[in-house]
Amino acid sequence: MKMTTTCKATVAAAALVAGAAHAQDVEVLHWWTAGGEAAALNVLKDDLAGQDIGWQDMPVAGGGGTQAMTVLRARVTSGNAPTAVQMLGFDILDWAQEGALANLNPIAEEQNWGEVIPEALQRFSTYEDQWVAAPVNVHSTNWVWADASIMEELGLEQPQTWEDFVAALEAAQEAGYVALAHGGQAWQDATLFDAVLMATGGPEFYQKTMIDLDMEALGSDTMKQVFDRMATLRGFVDDNFSGRDWNLASAMVINDEAAFQMMGDWAKGEFLNAGQTPGEDFLCFRFPGSQDQVLFNSDQFAMFSQGDGVSDEQAALAKAILSPEFQIAFNKVKGSVPARTDLDASELDACGQQGYEEYKAAAESGNLFGSMAHGHANPAAVKNAMYDVITAHFNGEYDSETAVQELQTAVEINAM
Numbered sequence: 001m002k003m004t005t006t007c008k009a010t011v012a013a014a015a016l017v018a019g020a021a022h023a024q025d026v027e028v029l030h031w032w033t034a035g036g037e038a039a040a041l042n043v044l045k046d047d048l049a050g051q052d053i054g055w056q057d058m059p060v061a062g063g064g065g066t067q068a069m070t071v072l073r074a075r076v077t078s079g080n081a082p083t084a085v086q087m088l089g090f091d092i093l094d095w096a097q098e099g100a101l102a103n104l105n106p107i108a109e110e111q112n113w114g115e116v117i118p119e120a121l122q123r124f125s126t127y128e129d130q131w132v133a134a135p136v137n138v139h140s141t142n143w144v145w146a147d148a149s150i151m152e153e154l155g156l157e158q159p160q161t162w163e164d165f166v167a168a169l170e171a172a173q174e175a176g177y178v179a180l181a182h183g184g185q186a187w188q189d190a191t192l193f194d195a196v197l198m199a200t201g202g203p204e205f206y207q208k209t210m211i212d213l214d215m216e217a218l219g220s221d222t223m224k225q226v227f228d229r230m231a232t233l234r235g236f237v238d239d240n241f242s243g244r245d246w247n248l249a250s251a252m253v254i255n256d257e258a259a260f261q262m263m264g265d266w267a268k269g270e271f272l273n274a275g276q277t278p279g280e281d282f283l284c285f286r287f288p289g290s291q292d293q294v295l296f297n298s299d300q301f302a303m304f305s306q307g308d309g310v311s312d313e314q315a316a317l318a319k320a321i322l323s324p325e326f327q328i329a330f331n332k333v334k335g336s337v338p339a340r341t342d343l344d345a346s347e348l349d350a351c352g353q354q355g356y357e358e359y360k361a362a363a364e365s366g367n368l369f370g371s372m373a374h375g376h377a378n379p380a381a382v383k384n385a386m387y388d389v390i391t392a393h394f395n396g397e398y399d400s401e402t403a404v405q406e407l408q409t410a411v412e413i414n415a416m
């Protein structure tokens with residue numbers, strides 16, 4: 001029997017409705033376990049519950065997702081892949097290359113993803129002409145979160161340069177505050193490194209070192225200066241920083257114990273979750289020296305193939321994620337900005353509106369760069385090798401000169 005296009009569409013729609021009536025659960029592996037993250041995840045859970053789709057939660061704590069990726073590998077190896085997985089950058093491409101991800105093209109076409117998701121994100125959501133992941137948001141790592149009352153008490157203005165920032169840190173330390181709230185975990189050290197490198201060397205240097213892995217730039221005096229600045233920052237963290245989770249570092253600013261935190265804008269989710277207001281209780285600004293650049297990481301959900309194409313539940317999840325209402329509702333809580341660039345952001349708070357404008361402007365002007373710390377500059381092997389060097393240096397195992405050499409060696413060994 002030959003079917004007309006309309007007839008085919010009707011049959012497909014009927015199948016979707018029938019599928020929804022007998023909806024299965026989705027099992028979702030993610031690392032959104034901090035207060036602000038969990039609150040944001042509830043927006044997604046509620047959306048699916050409204051469509052009668054159950055949610056099996058598979059949280060694996062650990063910012064940056066390193067632990068989650070280890071658990072994922074074990075699950076897939078034992079033939080028990082979750083339905084959907086929170087993933088970043090090059091990890092998505094790795095799984096796509098292994099042929100493990102469902103093809104989301106039908107949903108992408110229906111919702112016109114190609115038109116509303118910028119190229120910089122599509123680079124990670126698509127593989128060989130197939131959409132393999134649904135982008136939830138855009139986070140950015142080169143932010144500073146400041147305690148408004150401490151800044152006021154100390155008469156501090158928003159720092160515009162590295163020197164200003166160091167002076168502000170010194171003032172906070174002298175006044176008896178923890179100057180820089182930080183957690184000594186490799187991914188957090190690397191998050192600082194992202195911003196310091198961009199501010200110190202500028203966008204071309206970031207591109208050469210973190211993305212192109214240019215040996216000369218990696219071994220340059222500028223790179224030594226980056227490590228020197230990391231050592232300076234190390235002097236402003238408290239004695240108990242080792243192993244501290246990022247959200248506990250945010251809490252130090254929230255509780256007026258610390259003046260600043262350098263962290264991606266998921267930190268804002270913690271401030272909001274604690275009832276704080278940007279501009280009143282806390283301030284957000286780009287890491288001084290990187291005001292025109294946006295270092296990004298985009299949380300995406302990749303759907304693992306369950307046999308025949310994308311399942312109804314996976315399709316519903318992907319569709320919910322890209323809906324304009326969800327993109328605003330979720331990102332308002334999460335601290336990130338929508339991945340779609342066609343939305344009215346007036347419902348976002350001041351930092352969110354600033355972030356959304358900067359993201360779109362940076363995408364236009366070539367100032368949007370993938371975050372090394374969050375898997376958007378290089379595959380996991382290179383990223384992890386860089387983590388090791390950055391952390392060893394931050395903990396005083398290497399001086400800056402040795403760190404530069406170790407970084408070059410790490411890249412040489414691990415880059416393909």
Ligand code: BGC
Binds near residue numbers: 065297
């Ligand atoms: C993710 C964020 C998450 C943060 C801390 C980042 O890699 O992109 O969504 O909030 O890690 O867990």
